[in-house]
Amino acid sequence: MWGLMLNGMRGKGNFPTYYFQEVLPKLPVPDLNTSCDRFLASMRPILSDDDYRNLMTEVIDFKEKDGPILQSYLLQRATRTNNWLTDIWMNLAYLSSRKPIAVNVNCYATDRLNIPSTKQKARGATLIHWILRFHEQLQDETLKPQYMQDMIPMCMESYKTQFSTVRVPCPGIDRLDTYKDSNYIIITRRGLYYKLEVKAPDNDGKDRLLTVSEIYSILEKIFEETEASEECHQVSIFTTQDRNTWAQNRVKLMENPTNKESLHTVEAAITVFSFDDEKPS
Structure with a gap:
């Protein structure tokens, strides 16, 4: 619906490169349970039954203890930026890697x-x-x-x-x-x-x-x-x-x-x- 409304409002003009940046929707923070379920589903094909059961125990513990605290931090962070993930992803996935970048x-x-x-x-x-x-x-x-x-x-x-x-x-x-x-x-x-x-x-x-x-x-x-x-x-x-x-x-x-x-x-x-x-x- 948002896309249809914006498409109707923008017409067919030639807009500057970053014209729409301020009106783009913010990246939503996924629900904690949903994130944990998706993580478990992604790990199931590569773990043995015993390892998967151990992982499930750790995920349940995470959801009861550290998970809600971290989820609250992400929700607060999302109110201060349009994309709460950008800096985290750049730092953890790329800039903090100590491997040679050439290959x-x-x-x-x-x-x-x-x-x-x-x-x-x-x-x-x-x-x-x-x-x-x-x-x-x-x-x-x-x-x-x-x-x-x-x-x-x-x-x-x-x-x-x-x-x-x-x-x-x-x-x-x-x-x-x-x-x-x-x-x-x-x-x-x-x-x-x-x-x-x-x-x-x-x-x-x-x-x-x-x-x-x-x-x-x-x-x-x-x-x-x-x-x-x-x-x-x-x-x-x-x-x-x-x-x-x-x-x-x-x-x-x-x-x-x-x-x-x-x-x-x-x-x-x-x-x-x-x-x-x-x-x-």
Whole structure:
């Protein structure tokens, strides 16, 4: 009913990206008994009969003792925020994990199935340009809000950390830092890092995004320079360590002023594009 009413009220206008955020319904807190029943149902297929009976005893004890207290906390928390689960989920499911994120957490996307070009620089230039176009829409809030069944607006909050956001390693639990005013990307190849400002003045002196051909020309120069140089030490290997170890090594790296400035430049970028060798060595 809420979706139908909102669909009728919004008409067919072009709304800013985060236009509906304040009118989205709050995430409800599920009933304690319902949560416990769903938990037991999810565990039944993977537990033996004895283990399941023990778990049922623990769940009954939880429902009588700690459960109501925690449920009351969640209900109070839900009155102060639109989504009581967001921070809890981010911290417990992701930021508190001490495992290396390179193979355990990092998401990825695939390119189109029918590859338009096998040339790394050509595909890279095109990809960079259109990712920056997408970033520009988020910055200007001209990206259309997403809808379920073309009717019910969906939450767009996660897009605020889609770019210019870094997961900083810290002891115990990491943190997210976002740099909203970032205006450059980082390109890395063979251990060398290049800072590339993504906009240039047009004929009227106004900033506009670099074109695909301009980015391609820049990539050609980067490839030429990196091919002529000896491959540097791959400092980025530190980011594949467990999070506590990487946090300690990051502090040591930043004791050097040059390292500190360089690391900040990389972390504050819109995003980082890594161009590996085209063939395994």
